[in-house]
Amino acid sequence: DAKTTQPNSMESNEEEPVHLPCNHSTISGTDYIHWYRQLPSQGPEYVIHGLTSNVNNRMASLAIAEDRKSSTLILHRATLRDAAVYYCILIQGAQKLVFGQGTRLTINP
Amino acid sequence: EAQVTQNPRYLITVTGKKLTVTCSQNMNHEYMSWYRQDPGLGLRQIYYSMNVEVTDKGDVPEGYKVSRKEKRNFPLILESPSPNQTSLYFCASSSETSGRETQYFGPGTRLLVL
Numbered sequence: 001d002a003k004t005t006q007p008n009s010m011e012s013n014e015e016e017p018v019h020l021p022c023n024h025s026t027i028s029g030t031d032y033i034h035w036y037r038q039l040p041s042q043g044p045e046y047v048i049h050g051l052t053s054n055v056n057n058r059m060a061s062l063a064i065a066e067d068r069k070s071s072t073l074i075l076h077r078a079t080l081r082d083a084a085v086y087y088c089i090l091i092q093g094a095q096k097l098v099f100g101q102g103t104r105l106t107i108n109p
Numbered sequence: 110e111a112q113v114t115q116n117p118r119y120l121i122t123v124t125g126k127k128l129t130v131t132c133s134q135n136m137n138h139e140y141m142s143w144y145r146q147d148p149g150l151g152l153r154q155i156y157y158s159m160n161v162e163v164t165d166k167g168d169v170p171e172g173y174k175v176s177r178k179e180k181r182n183f184p185l186i187l188e189s190p191s192p193n194q195t196s197l198y199f200c201a202s203s204s205e206t207s208g209r210e211t212q213y214f215g216p217g218t219r220l221l222v223l
Contacts, residue, residue: 032208043113043199043214044152051209087152091208097142099152 004088004100011106012078020073020103022088027068032091035062035073037084038102044087047073083107111136113215115200121221122190130185130218132200138213140203141183142167143175145196146217152199158183190222 005023012018024033032051036044048055048062050071055062061074075082085102092098113134122128134141142157144167154167158177172194174186183202187194200215 030208034208034212036212036214041217043201043217044212045214046211049208049211097144097152097154097212099144099154101151 003098004090006086006088006100006103008101009104009106011108013108014080015077018075018078018082018105018107020075020086020088020105021070022072022100023070024088024090025069027090028092030092033062033064033068033071034089034091034097035060036087036089037082038087039084047086049091078105078107080107080109111213113200113202113213115198115215115218117218118216119219121223123223124191125189128187128190128220130187130198130200130220132183132185132215133181134183134200134202134213135181136202136204136213137180138202138204139180140205141177142201143173143183143185144199144201145169145194146199147196155185155198190220192222194220195222196220 034049035047037047038044048060050062063072085104087102088100090098116131139160143155144152146152153169155173156175158164161177161180164175198218201212203212204210
């Protein structure tokens, strides 16, 4: 099964951009790359997803490498409310979700 | 409001006493799934269902059962709970199965098996 690899933790300052990396070197051609985040004591919530092209929404941007073996979630101006565990997930055929370990993001005021 | 609900939110039980955790979604989603979350292990998929009466095993199905008799409900059944099933459980749903659509997660059920 394809897996994702993320750094265990990252730290940034408020109002600065944050780049969260994810490696998925064994990704298949039809696997979608999803990013979710989990705030303390809550279920994961959707952030963004893509297949091949870079994607933008009101929460973040997703940059996908040309070979699709890695991706980067970009938070353009981090706030304290963005402190969470961020998961990079591959969604394979028949909806099998493969979660990485997640990156714990700390935002300093 | 679109949501996935789980009940109970917290449960303490004893080894061997059958229990059911309910999951319900109000978005008419076809796909539903269950996960458990343990420290250091992240989220692992237990079972998933692509539609009514269609279920399949995830990565850690041992000790669990599921059923999908109605589209909106996907209960998780522990026939004989054991302490190693102490965990935080999440239910999720989405509208289709290709990966193009968002997964919606419930608030979680924290289970302690003594």
